[in-house]
Structures are given as structure tokens and as C-alpha cells.
Amino acid sequence: MYEPRPEDRFTFGLWTVGNVGIDPFGFAVRPVQTPVALVELLAEVGAWGVNFHDNDLVPIDATPADRDRIVRDFRKALEKTGLVVPMATTDLFRDPVFRDGAFTNNDANVRAYAVQKTMRAIDLGVELGATTYVFWGGREGVESDASKDPLVALKHFRAALDFLCGYVVDKRYDLRFALEPKPNEPRGDMYLPTVGAMLAFIETLDKPDMVGVNPEVAHEQMSGLNFVHAVAQAWDRGKLFHIDLNDQWPGRYDQDLRFGSVNPKVAFFLVKFLEEVGYAGPRHFDARAYRTSDMDDIKAFARGCMRTYLILREKAKAFAADREIQQLLADIGGGANAASIGAYSTRSATDLDGRTFDRRALAERGRPYERLDQLVVELLLGVR
């Protein structure tokens, strides 16, 4: 019942199931897997697609011959398994050259190199079928605000994206950009730290229509922000081009935990939102297994991400079908007979000015939100 199917559009990055377990206090605990092996693993667990950073697939120092061989092998694995590549992205953070950022680096040569590297990575992504290209500015930030002017950083960031939009259009690629915010780590503070900041930034680009966002559960929750609200704002603007699903405790290091494993209730409202608005893009799990996991447990992790999504999708349907819940929702839309203020006109303003409100009566009316929320909890816990 909770087995993933292609139409569920579940994807994983090569870097997720391929994570070897390096962290700030420890070495790798698992062997490096080839991209082909990872594609096979993802096929085995039932994923629909696979995403990658350029250097997840092709090492940064690969020769052209190496590159071609790797891409050929990868493509064969895709064909064999039926997996697709809906999204690709650039690694602009792992190599030491990016130690002070890529697009916002103080060094013009590094900024130019970052754009060049991204152009080539876009080519690679498109070659393999990607229609969404993600930007996560892994090191676009500072530890000390003395070291960069934030206005100059925004200018540099914008220049790079405008250039790359031009490139995609010029190449007639069928590709949209999705910007992914994160508040901190690995930098002290990263620019454009939230979904909201990215949405506002997009409006300042030359070609805002081809740029949207890739919100990630963990990144918004690190700051303690409500992820569903952020996704809703992106959706409201038509900018939800992609989404990164995982889980995270607020106020901590970036955890990238199994979807729904920290807080199933938050995950429920997210799945409910995505399903109800009809989000049709990939459900991408940007998560990784615990460092204690072996390969079997990595499979359990990947299956768990998808199963929890599917279970919660059923819960969302049950919510919609629950009479008591739906009755409560109908009841709380109070003042249903009230005149709307409508659009502004001198007339509507005069009308509104002339209305008399019984403030105390309106104030007294309580709302059954505890009852409603408790029904949600019980629905989630499977006892109704």
C-alpha cells in the first residue's frame, strides 16, 4: 500500500544515499559508491529519479575522456533502471577554491571560475535530461561582516544569475532555475537566508520568470521558521519549482534527517499542502542516513522517506474525508454572511466607514482550534 510508484515522482541525490559519513569530528565510515551503483540502489528501493552535483558524477579533475566514459556508464544505468534525472546542480562549495564563496567571492577570478563551472555543469545536467537547475550558495556568506559588503555581495550574486539565465536562454535549454536558501553552515551567515529572501531577490533579476525556489525543510527549520508557510508563499507566487524533503531540529547544525523522522506532524501539514494544491514537481529527498548506518540501513532510510510520505498522503485524504474535522473547518469560517470589504473604491471605503461592529460580541466568540488540532493528532496516531 505504501510502495513508491513512478507517478509519485520520488527522487534522491547521488550525494544522499552515497554519503560516506564525513562530519566535522570524524572520517568517512562507508566506502565511496560509484554513480552506477547508486542508481541501482535507488532503482531497487523504488525511486523515480536521481539528481546530482556536477562533481558527484564527474570528478572536478576528470579528463574529457573520463567524463565521457562516466556519463556513458551513468546513462546506461539510467536506461537499464528507468530512472530519470529531473534536476541537476553545481558543487560550488567543496573545493578549496570556494573557501570564501563562489558568486560572492571577493576575488573576481573565483567569481568568473564559478560561473564557468556552472555553465559546464548546466550542459551536463541538460545532457542527462534535467529540466530544473538548483542553486545552493553553499559558501555565499561571511563569518565577519567586516569582510564583505552585503550590497556588493548581492550585486555579484545577481550578476552571476543574470549571466547564467542568459546562457540558458541563448542555448535554448528547457531549464528553469531554483534557488535554495540556507541561513548558516558552513558559513557563519549566508546571504538570502530564507525562502522569503530568495523570492524577493528573484524579483530583482533580469529574467525573474525563469527563476523560482527550492525550499528545504531543514534549512528553514534551522531558523525555527514554519516550513509550510514558506512553501505556501512560494506557491502563491508560482515559484515552487522544486522541493527538498528531509527533517531537522530547530536551532541546530544541518541534520538532513529522514523525512518525517523528527516531527511527523509538521511533515503531515507539508504533504497535505503539496497534495492539495497539486504540486506536480519531484518530491526530492535531500537527506542522508545516520552515520551509524550500513548499506542495508541506507536502503531502509531511503524506503522510509518514501513510505512516510505515502502514509502521510493517506492521512491527508483521511483529513479531507473526516466529517467531524470538515464540520469544524466549515464552522470556523465565521462571519460567512458578512460583507467582504471588496476592492477599494471611494464608495467601498464609505460603506466600510459606515459599518458598525459589535467588538465585544466578535471578541467573545471562541474558536475550537484545540479540538481541531487534537483531531489531527488522533488522525495522525491512527486512532480515528
Added chain:
Amino acid sequence: MYEPRPEDRFTFGLWTVGNVGIDPFGFAVRPVQTPVALVELLAEVGAWGVNFHDNDLVPIDATPADRDRIVRDFRKALEKTGLVVPMATTDLFRDPVFRDGAFTNNDANVRAYAVQKTMRAIDLGVELGATTYVFWGGREGVESDASKDPLVALKHFRAALDFLCGYVVDKRYDLRFALEPKPNEPRGDMYLPTVGAMLAFIETLDKPDMVGVNPEVAHEQMSGLNFVHAVAQAWDRGKLFHIDLNDQWPGRYDQDLRFGSVNPKVAFFLVKFLEEVGYAGPRHFDARAYRTSDMDDIKAFARGCMRTYLILREKAKAFAADREIQQLLADIGGGANAASIGAYSTRSATDLDGRTFDRRALAERGRPYERLDQLVVELLLGVR
């Protein structure tokens, strides 16, 4: 040397120096002061202006006669002291009628009442000289995401602001709107929780040009976000219409502490930014004295806010005049001779594609940011 002058444009809200010390665990500890007494207090400590919520000045149940008398007395106090009213706002959170929000309330009558109340509050603000009108959506949010649809909430919020923009234009008021975000408290999660979210939201309004933001130090720092970066993004968009200065520990209840009292280094970078870009609006202190303070200590608090700003302004000048710091800043603009990528064209893309970068050489170059930041610390501590 650090005495406030009118050209410093320091303002306080009536609710700041007039705060009586109610908190979730305790009653008032200080007597209510009349608006006139508060204006006199602000004049005594050297403020330039005073701001208010409608009901800070005129009680919600005041008769028209009461209103007129209060306004007359207040105006007299302004004239006597020379204080101005650059900003006004609406109390849409204190009365029980707003227990579930104002513009995003589920009850259409409450939404309409909130707009009506704001129209009248705008009239009052304009009457007293305000040219900026702030919106802080004190209860526009939820505790349970079951209780409101976030898309509908955005729609309601937008409808209210569009209506009110229409009203201001229709009335030919010289007034701009400034939206003030806050992530939580008193609601579990509030909509449009960050400066970025507000900037993005503004783009969806009918009259985006007349709407900007009013960032508050405490509200952004509650989420652990870098406040200077948020202000920089607002400035970059031409949207820094107003600013609320105070201080706050990350990850806590809303503290509204004396400006610079939690972290003088953060305050330094903020003052430096505002002064260097030439922000010409009010420096509004939305802070309140500790609950332990008596009236003398409230004055010390208000003076402290302004003194710290002025001290830090001097530090910003010293930073600009410090040869060692300026030399370091010049040095870190590395690759100064590098060709910029410029605007996109097929030609510039070809040029960039053809460039060869010595990645390892670029990577090896360290940055003297520890040295630079330590110089800032020593400048702040007054030992250089």
C-alpha cells in the same frame, strides 16, 4: 559629544518609555503615564520624535469628544517640546477581538473591522504629521496549521493592504506603508516572518511602490538571522522605509532590549551600514526598559539607546579612517585585475568558456579576515 540632536532623527514609541511592565508572569509595576507626560519625558532626554499606535494615544472606547481633547493636548505637548510624529501605526492585537488575527482572521467581520480601524488610525496619524505608517501583524498567524489555510491568509492580508493603499491614495495622504515582520510571539507562527518574506510579499500588492519594510533588530534575531543582511536586502530594493532599533538574544521570547545592550558588535555593523548608505529616515527605538526600572531608569534607558548609537557612529567613522583596516579591505578585493564576466552575450559566454583558471593557486590564497575582525573588536573596545 554623544548628546542627541534633532538631525540624528531619534524617535521612540509612546509604548516604549510608557511601558508599564506587564509580562506573561506579572502585573504592571509602573503607573500609566499620559501621552503628554511621555512627550515631555522624550523631550527631556533629547529625542526628536514620537510614534504611537492609535490606542496608545486614544483609548479604543474613547468618545469623539475624548478623542478631540486628547489629540489637542497631545498636539500642544508636541508644539511645546518641538517633537514631531514621523510614524504611526495601528493596535490590531491588544483587544480580544483580534485574538485570532486582524487582516487574516477567519471571521470576515473582524477582517472588515480591522480595516476600518486602520483607516481611522491612518487619519489620526496623518492629522498629527506622520508620513510613514507601520504594519505589524501582531496576531496574523496560527498555533495549529489546521486552523487556517496559509494561501487564504496571504490572500486576506493582501486584500487588506491593497484596500488601505487605495484609501491613502484616494485621500491624497503623503504616507508610505512599512511592513514589519516577526516570526512568532504572541502567535505560534506568524505569516511573512522575515524581512525577506515581506519584501517578496510587497511585489504581489497592487501598489508596491508605496509599500516598504520596517525591519526590527529583535524580530530578525529571534530567528538567529543576520539583521544587517536583512536591512541590506531591503536597502538594495529601495524598501528601507523605517527601522526599529533594539536588541535581542537569538532563540528567545521577544525582548526589546536597549539598543546595543546585548551585542554591541552587531549594533556597530548596523549603525555603520545605515550611516554609510545614507539612510535618512528616523532611527526609531522600539525597546523598553527592564521591568525593574523606575522612571529615572527609564530615562537612563532612553538616553542609553541614543548614546550607544552615537558612540557607534563615531566608531564607524574611525573604521573608515583606520589605515590598517582600510589597507586590509583594499587587499582582499583580490583579482582586481581580473576581467569581469560582464553582462551576458554569446560573445561574453564564449570568452568566459575560453578562460583558464588555476584553481589550486586561487584556492591557496588565504584571507586576513581574522586579523581584520580582530581590528574591529579592538576598535570597538577603544584600544586602537
Added chain:
Amino acid sequence: MYEPRPEDRFTFGLWTVGNVGIDPFGFAVRPVQTPVALVELLAEVGAWGVNFHDNDLVPIDATPADRDRIVRDFRKALEKTGLVVPMATTDLFRDPVFRDGAFTNNDANVRAYAVQKTMRAIDLGVELGATTYVFWGGREGVESDASKDPLVALKHFRAALDFLCGYVVDKRYDLRFALEPKPNEPRGDMYLPTVGAMLAFIETLDKPDMVGVNPEVAHEQMSGLNFVHAVAQAWDRGKLFHIDLNDQWPGRYDQDLRFGSVNPKVAFFLVKFLEEVGYAGPRHFDARAYRTSDMDDIKAFARGCMRTYLILREKAKAFAADREIQQLLADIGGGANAASIGAYSTRSATDLDGRTFDRRALAERGRPYERLDQLVVELLLGVR
């Protein structure tokens, strides 16, 4: 099936279901209820007991005659409903006299008054049957570390508790003390902010045996700490004298939300722990309904706290009975045949020194924790 029974030992404070909805940004939204009415409400929803601060029951300015009448009425309500009073506490934070703390106040008169008030409140609690007496130091802290010496504050805090322990022993009361930590709010920083800090502090008292802790979910989670681990440390020391159940988002203002309503998974591990170790004290809900609730919704809130506990208790039993889970748990106790290091002796040290470990083999062994945790999630969601 999930109806509360007396043997479940569910209790609420008068201040929880009686909360009128004051917050830092708003007035009361609900009428004050008499203690008798609140006892009746608690009886109606199925609680076993009721707790109070002295001034929840008897106003601070009550005459002796008032006090006697109130106590008599309250006792009658208890007798009529069968509710018991297992715990009482002192309000040392609401009155302005405590604006700078009670036991750690800089003013010796306030410190003395706080102890006197507590002695009388202890008398009241014992008179009504309380066997646990809670101390929450609501204002024992600072906003500025210049204002109090933390060593002197600890000394004062200790002196007060030692005095009060002496009082209880002298009066031959059957009463134990439970200290309740909180990191901040309403003070910037409160002393002894965590369960750990309180446990360590207890060791410095004259009569440590009669003093334990009262951990509260929200207070530990405000700091992002793992509540179950804190409770486990208290239990390990025999110090879990009482517990406050509610819910809270990390890194926010004190929310006191319905038990299990923020994160049912965290609540599950807590209930599982309490039930498995055999905690026999009250399950006290120190929570309050949303400010949007009316009296009906307050009942739904109170019922919800208890129902969620009971549902999770069933889940804990299901966890213990789940073969797949139990098999995994058995498997992860690896090295079961390994010799324990045992207690130290020269001989055991020599033995250990002589052992050879195959570090790489030990390192390679993965742990099926993703699989295990996913089973927990599915058990919680009711799909296994």
C-alpha cells in the same frame, strides 16, 4: 478506551484551565473562573487531581476570613468531586514586589518576605493534602550580569531552600520539594536553567534527600535540549519527584501547549520512559489552551492532553510487543559475549590492557537505527 481514570493520576493546575489569556501583547479574553468552578471543570473532563499556587486559590490581599471561606469552599468542591491536591506551589513572580526576584532578590527584605510567604503557602498546601511542593523561580535571574553576582545569588537561593526544608521537617509535614528549572522568560537569564543544573544544586543543600526536581517539557525544549534525557538523569538519581507535561517549539517563548501537540514522537518516548521505569507520581499537565479557545475548547484541550498520553501509553505497549522492533533491539546490543571491563582493580586493568581489538572490524559494523526509527514512526502513525 482512552478515557482517563483515577489510577492514571492526571492532574492540572488551577492556573492552566483557568488561564484568562493575558499575553505580552494582549488583554484577558476569558472571564476569571472561581477555583470551585475549575475543580468542577476538571472533574467533568476526568482529571484525578488539581494543583495551585497559593494565590491561585487565595488572593494575596485576602483577609483571614476570606482565606478560610475560600479554603472551605474549595475543600467542599474537592470532596464533592473526589479530586485530590497532590502538589502545591508559591506565586513568587506575579506581584510587583518580586520584579527583581524572590529568593535571589538584591533586597534582603524581599528575600525574607518571599520565605515568609512560602512558609504560609506550604501550610496551605499541606492543609489541602499536598505531599509535593514545587519551586519555580520565576524571576530568579537577570537581564544584565552587572546587576547580580551569580555566586551570591546561588548562596541566597540555597539559604532560602535550607530554611524552608528546616521548616517542613520542624513541622513534621509529609512533604517533599521539587525544583523546576527554566532557562529564560520572564527574565533574560534565569539561574539554574536546566534539570541538570537543579540536580547539581540539590547536592549542595543541607537536606538533599527531601529535594528533587519537577522537569517541564517546555522549559527544557526552549533550550533545544532532549527532555527524555533530562528526565532519565533525574530518575537515575532518584529525583523525579514530579513532572510537568506540555509541549513547546525549541528556541521560542514559553508556549505551554497541549501535551503532544507539537511533536507526538518526542511525547511518545517520554510516555514510554515514564511507564517503563514505573514512575508513580502525578502526570501533571502544566499547559494552557490557545488564547482563541472558549470554555468548550478548554475542555477539549484538557481532554486532549490526557487522551494523547493514554494513546501513547498504548503505543509504548505496542513497541514492547512488536517482534520486529524487539528483534532489532536485541541485535544492536552487540558484543554481547564481550567481557565487561568490570570494576577497576589492578588486575582488571592489566586484563584490559592485554586485550586486542580489531578496530576496523568493529568500525565496519553498521547499526540498523534508520530501520528501527522508521518502525517507530510507522507504529506511531498507526500503520503497523
Added chain:
Amino acid sequence: MYEPRPEDRFTFGLWTVGNVGIDPFGFAVRPVQTPVALVELLAEVGAWGVNFHDNDLVPIDATPADRDRIVRDFRKALEKTGLVVPMATTDLFRDPVFRDGAFTNNDANVRAYAVQKTMRAIDLGVELGATTYVFWGGREGVESDASKDPLVALKHFRAALDFLCGYVVDKRYDLRFALEPKPNEPRGDMYLPTVGAMLAFIETLDKPDMVGVNPEVAHEQMSGLNFVHAVAQAWDRGKLFHIDLNDQWPGRYDQDLRFGSVNPKVAFFLVKFLEEVGYAGPRHFDARAYRTSDMDDIKAFARGCMRTYLILREKAKAFAADREIQQLLADIGGGANAASIGAYSTRSATDLDGRTFDRRALAERGRPYERLDQLVVELLLGVR
């Protein structure tokens, strides 16, 4: 004036100035330095001592001959430079064998190996002069509370420490243990997460007198807790055996920033406390330079840590010598003539019961804490 001297007892770990800049999103950016080179660097910048994890000095797979050569060279470097080794510790987190913890690992063999490794590391530390031995339980925790029983984990942790205390006594080493708490990272939740938790845990050990704490600024501030209060509680118990100085934003990944670089005001109160109580142990900087730093900047970083400490030490003296500040402090010790409650006796209780307090008069008295705190800010900023 702010040059470090041996009597300042400034120390650094080999891992701090030797940090190569690996983080979760990037590779090393700086070459590995030999221990000898690092000792020379520390001597050059003026440090008094150097600390190490066993494997900072001797690689985990070194042969006995390697070990001896390394130790000989290191000792020579110490002799040449005059640096001392006041503290040593064990690396129980970097090798994959510890992926699920060391002393609390579910595998008895790993637990035994961890104790054996620590015994040998203690030998190494003592051989080089260490008198304090630090325990940081880098991976003693969980991501899922299903995976370990927290009571069993405490039992295992205790057994390891009791064994190692026995070892030190048996060997007649002049060595004390200092336990270092951390709330999370690299594990989701780590056991005994705060200074308070560690202090309480120590009381449960066989030989509590030889065990104290090693509080770290960053680790306590990650949870948003007041570090000075934690240090004060440790001092109050006679348990401040060592201290780790650095800096950290609350609610983020472990940053280990330059001392005083995030918040100089917090650092001031810490230095003031340490100097005023007469803490005589090492001032250990457990910090690392930004990943953007080259070796020159690492020296600037190390010098900055020490300079800031010395500057703040002068500020603490200035605070003590400031008449206005001292007068305020004298004034706030209100009720100086009030009778203390004294120790408990039936008589003192009767006396206290008989006292009459004018609650309203006591409540009205405000406290000049804003004024006092502003004086601190101005003293810090060097303008008084």
C-alpha cells in the same frame, strides 16, 4: 600592554591552530602541520602551553617506535620553546570505530576498547606533564531515542569513568578529570548536555573529588544558555578544573570562533568572573581560525584570542575602579539593614513569621539596572 605572558597561562590545543579546515561541505584548505611546527607557532605568538588529543600527537596506527620518536621530538620542541602541557585528552570520536559512541556504545567491545585507548592516552598525557585530563564525549548520544536506553547509557558512562579514576589512583598519577558537556553535534542529542548535567553526574561517581568540569563557551551558548552562570555554578562547587574559551552564536552549528569575536560583552563578564574569583587554571582557547585563513591569519587569530582576553581583563579592573559603577552596585544591595533570615530554627521561623513587610513599598523601589548596564557598555566601548 596586551602582550601575553607565561603567568597569563594561555594555552591552545594542537587541533586548534593545526585545524586544516575540513567541514561537512568541504575538504581541507590548509596543509597538515607537524606537532613540532605547531609548538613553534604557539611559542611565536606567546602562548604558555599546548594541549592535545592522543591522536593529535601520535597517529592511531603508529608503531611503538613511531610513538617514541614523535614524543621525543615533541618533548624537544617543548623544551626549546618553554611551552608546557597542562592538559591532555582522548580522541574518542574521529575513528569510525566510535561511530555510535565510545563509553556509551551499544557494543561492549567498543566500550572496552575506548577505555583501553583512554588508559594509554592518560599515560601519554602524564608522560608529557599533563595534570588535567579532559573528557569530551564526542559521540555519546543518539539520533533516535529508540536506539539506546538513556539509563543504560548513563550506567556505561559511569562505569568507564569509575574505571579510569581507579586507574589514575592506582598509578599514583597527579591528574584530575574534567568533563566537557555539549548538547549536540556531531550526534543529534548528546548525553549530559550542559555544565549542570555534568556537575550532577559527577556526584554519582565513585571518586567525585577527582572529577570536575571543563565548560566551553560555545557548547553552552549553542543551547542559548548563559555561560557565566554555568561557570559560576561550577566554581561554587569547587569544580572548575579547566575552561575552554572561544565564541559562538546561539542556536547554530558548533563554531569555535575566536574568543570575544561574537559578543565582547559576554566575554567581558566571563573574564571579569574568572579574574575576580581567582581562577588559577589555564585559559585554554578551544577555537579555530576561519576556513578562509592562511597561516599568517591563524597567527592573527591566536594573538587575537589572547589580546581580547587581556583587554577585557583591564576592563574588569576598570569596572572595579569606576566610582559611579561601584556606587550603583553599593546602592542596589538594598535592605542592607534588614535582618537576614539566618539559619533555620524554630525560633528563627517564629521571628520571620512575625515580621510585617510593606509589600507595596518594597515593590515600588526601582532598580537602576539600565543605567548600570549602559555604564558597562560605555566602559567596554572605551568612552569612559
